[in-house]
Amino acid sequence: MKFNAMPPSVPSPPRELSRLAALLRYEILDTPDESAFDDFTQLASHICQTPIALISLLDDHRQWFKSRLGLDVNETPRDISFCTHTIEGQGIFEVADASRDPRFSDNPLVTAAPNVRFYAGAPLTTPDGYNLGTLCVIDRKPRRLSAKQRDALARLSRQIMRLFEERLQSHRYAEQAAMQQALLNSAASAMLVTSADGRISGANPTAERLFGYPESMLVGQSLTDKLFPPDALARRAKILSNELGETVEPGFGVLTAPLIEGRREMREWRLLHRNGGNVPVLLNVSAIHDERELLRGYVVSAYDLAHQEHLQLRLQQIAAQVPGMLFQFCWRPDGNSSFPYVSEGVEEIYGVSAADMDPSIGPIYNKIHPDDRQRVLQSIRQAATTLTPWHLEHRIEHPRKGLIWVEARATPLRQADGSVLWHGLVTDVSERKAAQFELDKQQEMNRRLLEALSEAVVACDAEGNLTLFNRAARVWHGLDAHTIPPAQWPEYYRLFHADGETPMTVDEVPLMRALRGERIRNAEMAIVTNGTVRHVLANADPMYASNGQQSGAVVVLHDITERKQIEIMQRDFVSTVSHELRTPLTSITASLGLICGGVMGEIPAELEELLDIAHQNSKRLSALIDDLLDIDKLYAGKMRFELEEQPLRPLLEQAVRSNQGYADSYQVSLLLGDCPEVMIKVDTMRLQQVLSNLLSNAAKFSPTGETIELWAEARGDGHVRVSVRDKGPGISEAFRERIFSKFAQADSSDTRQQGGTGLGLAISKELIEHMDGRIGFDSSPGAGACFWFELPCAPVEAAPA
Numbered sequence: 001m002k003f004n005a006m007p008p009s010v011p012s013p014p015r016e017l018s019r020l021a022a023l024l025r026y027e028i029l030d031t032p033d034e035s036a037f038d039d040f041t042q043l044a045s046h047i048c049q050t051p052i053a054l055i056s057l058l059d060d061h062r063q064w065f066k067s068r069l070g071l072d073v074n075e076t077p078r079d080i081s082f083c084t085h086t087i088e089g090q091g092i093f094e095v096a097d098a099s100r101d102p103r104f105s106d107n108p109l110v111t112a113a114p115n116v117r118f119y120a121g122a123p124l125t126t127p128d129g130y131n132l133g134t135l136c137v138i139d140r141k142p143r144r145l146s147a148k149q150r151d152a153l154a155r156l157s158r159q160i161m162r163l164f165e166e167r168l169q170s171h172r173y174a175e176q177a178a179m180q181q182a183l184l185n186s187a188a189s190a191m192l193v194t195s196a197d198g199r200i201s202g203a204n205p206t207a208e209r210l211f212g213y214p215e216s217m218l219v220g221q222s223l224t225d226k227l228f229p230p231d232a233l234a235r236r237a238k239i240l241s242n243e244l245g246e247t248v249e250p251g252f253g254v255l256t257a258p259l260i261e262g263r264r265e266m267r268e269w270r271l272l273h274r275n276g277g278n279v280p281v282l283l284n285v286s287a288i289h290d291e292r293e294l295l296r297g298y299v300v301s302a303y304d305l306a307h308q309e310h311l312q313l314r315l316q317q318i319a320a321q322v323p324g325m326l327f328q329f330c331w332r333p334d335g336n337s338s339f340p341y342v343s344e345g346v347e348e349i350y351g352v353s354a355a356d357m358d359p360s361i362g363p364i365y366n367k368i369h370p371d372d373r374q375r376v377l378q379s380i381r382q383a384a385t386t387l388t389p390w391h392l393e394h395r396i397e398h399p400r401k402g403l404i405w406v407e408a409r410a411t412p413l414r415q416a417d418g419s420v421l422w423h424g425l426v427t428d429v430s431e432r433k434a435a436q437f438e439l440d441k442q443q444e445m446n447r448r449l450l451e452a453l454s455e456a457v458v459a460c461d462a463e464g465n466l467t468l469f470n471r472a473a474r475v476w477h478g479l480d481a482h483t484i485p486p487a488q489w490p491e492y493y494r495l496f497h498a499d500g501e502t503p504m505t506v507d508e509v510p511l512m513r514a515l516r517g518e519r520i521r522n523a524e525m526a527i528v529t530n531g532t533v534r535h536v537l538a539n540a541d542p543m544y545a546s547n548g549q550q551s552g553a554v555v556v557l558h559d560i561t562e563r564k565q566i567e568i569m570q571r572d573f574v575s576t577v578s579h580e581l582r583t584p585l586t587s588i589t590a591s592l593g594l595i596c597g598g599v600m601g602e603i604p605a606e607l608e609e610l611l612d613i614a615h616q617n618s619k620r621l622s623a624l625i626d627d628l629l630d631i632d633k634l635y636a637g638k639m640r641f642e643l644e645e646q647p648l649r650p651l652l653e654q655a656v657r658s659n660q661g662y663a664d665s666y667q668v669s670l671l672l673g674d675c676p677e678v679m680i681k682v683d684t685m686r687l688q689q690v691l692s693n694l695l696s697n698a699a700k701f702s703p704t705g706e707t708i709e710l711w712a713e714a715r716g717d718g719h720v721r722v723s724v725r726d727k728g729p730g731i732s733e734a735f736r737e738r739i740f741s742k743f744a745q746a747d748s749s750d751t752r753q754q755g756g757t758g759l760g761l762a763i764s765k766e767l768i769e770h771m772d773g774r775i776g777f778d779s780s781p782g783a784g785a786c787f788w789f790e791l792p793c794a795p796v797e798a799a800p801a
Contacts, residue, residue, distance in 0.1 A: 016060075018130065019087075019130045019131065019132070020059060020060060022126050022128070022130040022132065023057060023058075023059060023130075023132045023133075025168070025386070025388075026132065026164050026167070026168050027168070027171065028057065028066060028164065028167070029057060029059065029064055030064065031066070033066075033067065034066075034067075036163060037055055037066050037067040037160070037163070038067045038069070040055065040067065040135065040156055040159065040160050040163075041053040041054065041055060041067045041068065041069040041135075042069060043156060044135055044137055044152075044153060044156055045069050045070070045137065047149055047152045047153070047156075048120065048137040048145060048149050048152075048153065049149075050070075050118070050137040050138055050139045051070045051138075051139060051140065052068075052069060052070035052071050052114065052137065052138035052139070053068075053069045053070065053135075053136070053137045053138070054067070054068050054069070054071065054134075054135075054136050054137075054138070055067040055068075055124075055133065055134075055135055055160060056081070056083045056121075056133045056134050056135075056136060057124075057132055057133035058078055058081065058083055058084060058087060058132070058133050059078075060078070061077065061078055061079075062075045062076065062077055062078050063075060063076055063077075063078055063081040063083050063084075063133070066133075070114075070138075071114060071138075076109070077483070079483065080107050080108060080109060081109075082095065082098075082104070082109070082116070082119045082121065082136070083121055083133060083134045083136060085103075085121075086121035086122070086123055086131070086134045086136065087123050087131035087132075087133065087134065088131075089123070090123070090125075091122075091123075091154075092120060092121065092122050092145075092150050092153060092154060093119075093120070093121050093123075093134075094119070094120040094121075094144065094145060094150075095118065095119040095120075096118060096142055096143065096144050097117055097118070097142035098110045098116050098117055098118070098119060099117060099142075100142075104116075108485075114138070114140070115140050116138055116139075116140070117139060117140055117141050117142050117143075118138065118139035118140075118141065118142055118143045118144075119136060119137075119138050120136060120137050120145050120150070120153060121134035121135065121136035121137075122134060122135050122136070122153045122154050122156070122157035123157065124157055124160055124161050124164070125157075125161060126161065126164075127165070132161075132164075134157070135153065135156055135157040135160055137153065172387065176387075176413070179411065179413055183413075184204050185204055185205055187204060187206055187301075188206065188303070188304075189206060189301045189302060189303045189304070190203070190204065190206045190207035190209075190210040190211065190281070190301065190302040190303075190304065191203070191204040191206065191207060191299065191300070191301050191302075192204075192207055192218070192223060192299070192300040192301075192302070193288075193297060193298070193299055193300075194223050194252075194297050194298045194299075194300060195297045196295050196296065196297055196298070197252065198222055198223050198224060198251070198252030198255075198256075198298075199220060199221065199222055199223070200218045200219055200220065200221050200222075200223050200226070201219060201297065202215065202219065203215045203218050203219070206304075207302070210279055210281075210302065210304055211227060211271065211272070211273055211274060211279065212273050212274030212275055213226075213274050222251075222252065223252060223255075223300065224251050224252050224254070224255070225251075226272075227271045227272050228269070228271060228272070229270065229271075229272060229278070230250065232269065232270065233250040233251065233254055234250040236250075236254045237249060237250035237251075237253075237254050240254060240257050240258070244257060244261060255283075255285045255298075255300070256285065256287075256298065258285075259285060259286075259287055264284075264285075264286070265284075266282055266283065266284045267282070267283055268280065268281070268282055268283070268305065269281055269283045269302075271283075271302065279302075279304065279306065280304075280305045280306050281302035281303055281304055281305060282302070282303040282305055283300065283301070283302050283303075284300070284301045284303075285298055285299070285300050286298065286299045286301075323345070323427055323428075324345050324348065324349060324406075324425055324426050324427030324428060325342060325343055325345035325346045325348065325349045325350070325425070325426045325427075326341075326342070326343040326345065326424075326425055327339055327341060327342045327343065327346075327410075327422075327423075327424055327425075327426065328340045328341040328342075328421060328422065328423055329361075329410065329421070329422040329424065330415075330419055330420070330421050330422075331380060331384050331412075331419060331420040331421075331422065332417075332418075332419045333418055333419070337361045338361060339361065339364070340421075342354050345426075346364075348428065349396065349398075349406055349426050349427075349428060350363070350364050350367045350396060350398070351367065351398045351399040351400055351401075352364075352367075367396050367397055367398070368394060368395070368396060368397075369394065369395035369396065369397055369403070371395075372394040372395050375392075375394065376392060376394055379392045383410075383412055384412055384420045387412050387413075387414060387420070388412070389409070389410070389411050389412075390408070390409065390410045390411075390412065390422065390424070391407075391408070391409050392407075392408050393405060393406070393407050393408075393429065393433075394406065394408070401430075404428055404430045405428070405429050405430045405432075405433040406426050406427065406428055406429060407426070407427050407429045408424060408425075408426045409424055409425055409426075410422040410423060410424025410425070411423055411424065450468070450470040450471075451470055451471045452471075453470060453471075453472060454472060454559070455472060455556050455557060455558050455559075456470060456472040456473035456476050456477075456536070456556070456557040456559075457470045457472070457473060457554065457555070457556050457557075458470075458473050458481075458511060458554070458555050458557070459511075459543070459552060459553065459554040459555075460486075460511060460515060460552050460553055461551065461552040462515075462549075462550055462551055462552050464485070464486040464512075464515060465483060466481035466482065466483070466484075467481070467552065468481070468554070469481035472557075473557070476527055476529065476534055476536075476557070476559075477493050477494070477527060477529065478529045478530070479492070479493065486506055486509075486512055486515075487506045489506060489509055489511070489512070490503055490504045490505065490506055490508075490509060491503070493527070494527060494528045494529060495509055495525060495526075495527060496525065496526040496527070496528055496533075497525060497526065498524040498525060498526060498535065499526070500526040500528060500533035500535070504525065510523050510525070510538035510539075510540040510555050511540055511553055511554075511555040512553075513540065514540035514541055514542050514553035514554070514555060515542065515550075515552070515553040517542055517550070518540070518542075519540070519541050519542070520538055520539060520540040520541075520555070521539055522537045522538075522539065523537065523538045523539075523540075524536075524537055524538075524560070525538055527557075533561075534559060534561050535559070535560050535561045535563075535564045536557040536558060536559055536560060536561075537557070537558045537560050538555055538556070538557055539555065539556050539558075540553060540554065540555035540556070541553065541554060641683045641686060641770055641771065642683050642684075643681050643682060643683055643771065644681065644682070644683075644684065645679050645680070645681045645794075646679065646680065646681075646682070646684070647677070647678070647679055647680075647796055648675055648676070648678050648679070648680050648712055648720060648722075648793070649675045649677070649712075651680075651682075651684065651687055651688070651691075652672055652675055652691070652710060652712065652722070653672060654688065655688055655691035655692065655695060655710070656670045656672050656695075656710060658688065658692065659691075659692055659695040659696060659699070662695075662696055662699055663695070663699045663708065665699075666699045666700060666702065666704070667704045667705060668698075668699050668702045668703075668704065668705070668706050668707065668708055669706075669707050669708070670695065670707075670708050670710060671707050671708065671709050671710065672710050672711070673709055673710065673711030674711050674712065674713065675711065675712040676712060676713065676714045676720060676793075677795065677796040678712075678714060678720050678793040678794065678795060678796060679793060679794045679795070679796055680720065680791050680792070680793050681771075681792070682771050682791065683771065686767045686770075686771070687767075687771070689763070689764075689767060690764045690767050690768060690775075690789065691710075691722075691724075693760040693761065693763065693764045694724040694764065694787050695708065695710065695724060696760075697726075697760065697761075697787070698724050698725075698726035698728070698785075698787075699726075701726055701728030701729065701785075702726045702727050702728050703727060703728070706726070706727040707727075708724065708725070708726050708727075709723075709724070709725045710722075710723070710724050711723055714793070715790065718792060718793065718794075719773075719790045719791060719792055719793060720790065720791060720793040721788050721789070721790045722788060722789055722790075722791075723786055723787070723788040724786070724787050724788070725784060725785070725786040726784050726785055726786075727784045728784055728785060729781070729782060729784075730779045730780055730781045730782055730783050730784055730785050731777065731779040731781070731785050732781055733781070736779075739761060739777070740761050740762055740764075740765045740775070764789075768789045768791070771791060772791070772792055773789050773790050773791040773792070774789065774790050775787070775788070775789040775790075776788060776789075
């Protein structure tokens with residue numbers, strides 16, 4: 001069955017790709033439920049008086065529900081969604097009665113659960129005009145929204161979009177705050193935050209280590225009183241007073257006065273340590289303003305000059321342990337970008353030493369493959385604009401290694417001057433890319449091999465989505481793989497049983513059986529295309545991932561149409577020949593019987609043996625023709641079965657009486673054992689034919705003087721099993737697989753000891769299966785054989801009193 005509920009128009013690829021990119025930017029797909037969104041679906045349901053309300057987001061293949069009320073599923077396929085129509089427009093999309101709307105009347109969401117009749121959806125539109133999804137309400141009965149309800153639905157959709165924006169901003173702010181705190185905590189400089197009047201409100205771990213005070217002992221203290229020598233403050237106050245032409249008191253004003261004049265300076269100081277010593281630092285003071293430009297305090301950074309070389313050495317040692325190149329990259333709007341820091345790994349990646357690095361981006365940019373340069377710049381600009389993590393793989397022309405592949409990752413941080421400072425890592429991924437290229441090459445080779453196969457190959461994933469349809473499969477079905485539920489496979493792809501007339505159910509399809517864990521071997525079926533029947537053998541297996549989880553299933557179909565046609569010709573030929581031979585052979589057999597019986601007078605001694613041989617061989621030939629005609633009727637479906645319900649024991653007793661003479665000729669006896677009081681529905685003559693085949697085989701292969709056992713036993717599944725056991729040589733391993741095939745004999749040479757046509761067991765199998773039973777055997781070489789068949793049964797009803 002095909003779904004006609006397709007979007008009214010297909011968005012142009014660039015527009016749709018941009019919409020999907022906008023959706024991903026909000027980082028909301030597949031996130032846990034949030035009560036803030038659930039409030040909106042509850043409110044929409046209440047206002048519109050509908051049992052179902054959803055916040056739906058549409059990616060490239062599905063609609064996923066961020067919030068849902070009245071619906072259990074988390075997502076549905078996009079190609080059957082109503083919301084696809086909503087995001088194609090700019091206002092509310094409303095369907096009063098989906099069952100009468102030709103776009104949706106055969107949609108599975110309408111024809112089955114949740115039985116949608118009414119739908120109304122308002123698009124969730126980003127500030128830049130992309131519809132990410134909808135706020136929609138659904139009812140199971142036809143209806144329309146009032147004007148007030150439509151207005152409320154639209155307003156709620158805008159509020160949800162504002163919540164998306166706030167959520168995104170919150171995430172960004174949290175990332176930035178975490179980054180800033182991480183930078184503050186990991187900064188090599190001592191960082192002190194003060195109030196506007198110079199009292200310490202925070203200190204980073206470096207400050208604690210540098211000055212010997214825990215943060216708790218610094219907070220609330222005057223910065224200059226706690227850490228600055230009074231004489232040094234007095235000297236600096238006097239110098240500033242002379243420079244500025246106004247009095248500067250020897251306190252916190254010494255640090256802030258240059259800022260008031262618009263000057264930012266870094267100056268060396270010797271600050272006080274808790275142990276009484278002093279610490280040489282390079283000091284910088286920056287003002288903190290809020291969004292209204294009001295002064296909120298200051299950040300004082302003190303770089304430990306005494307430990308500068310020690311820290312630089314430590315950083316180099318750490319960076320040396322990281323594969324690849326660690327870097328800081330400063331991107332400025334005027335294009336004057338540079339690398340404030342690069343590790344020694346720059347030589348491994350770009351073939352230049354850190355010591356010889358030019359401050360500009362030029363030496364590294366020139367090493368990028370010319371075909372990748374524009375892509376690298378565009379990705380940097382995009383990440384800098386959106387302040388999103390940068391991740392890109394590109395090629396480098398290394399002076400020693402030649403062309404290599406690198407993977408670059410960096411996190412951006414906007415600076416006060418408008419520049420963006422990146423902290424990142426570049427690693428050599430040439431080996432991984434080479435492995436990927438080799439894998440792609442192997443996959444392409446596999447694809448070509450699959451396309452070249454004369455067999456049809458079809459595969460699906462664990463959810464039942466068709467993933468592979470090779471050329472032969474497309475030709476045989478006249479179709480390609482389509483995204484349809486497995487329940488529609490038999491009808492859509494015209495799958496039938498071996499007779500080419502009986503449609504398969506989905507549970508009988510080999511690929512579905514394999515998806516459920518079965519291994520299918522040589523299952524015969526048919527594909528009917530434009531009235532032409534193609535007979536195939538199906539072999540199917542489940543597929544498993546490296547973690548042991550089932551990842552899907554695959555089926556290989558082998559065309560046996562020509563073989564089936566040859567078999568039909570063979571059967572027709574055998575049937576014709578058998579019918580033509582039967583009449584004259586009957587006359588010959590009867591005539592020889594009369595002669596051998598002395599009806600024509602006494603037979604000369606020299607002719608008696610020859611006539612007896614001729615009589616026995618004519619009877620064997622008659623039996624062969626009878627078996628050939630029986631097997632022909634069975635395969636052609638022309639054999640009539642007159643099924644009657646009757647007790648089992650009398651049938652077994654009749655079989656023993658009928659075959660006792662044959663057993664006597666081999667000097668063996670027949671013994672009827674236990675038999676439950678059950679009724680079976682069978683064709684009496686055909687069941688006797690099966691029993692005669694089994695008993696005569698047992699007689700032929702049993703040693704002289706042995707007893708052949710015949711008994712029956714009830715099974716627990718409503719069947720009765722009838723068994724025939726002999727004391728013969730048993731069934732060899734080589735013969736087991738073909739024992740029920742036509743003309744199959746354990747010794748097929750011209751000099752075999754036992755007679756027979758090789759059709760008895762094949763006929764018995766067909767007869768039993770036509771009576772809803774099954775046949776089999778148990779045997780060990782040298783220990784005899786036990787052939788059995790099972791038939792449905794019912795207990796014998798008690799006779800009335």
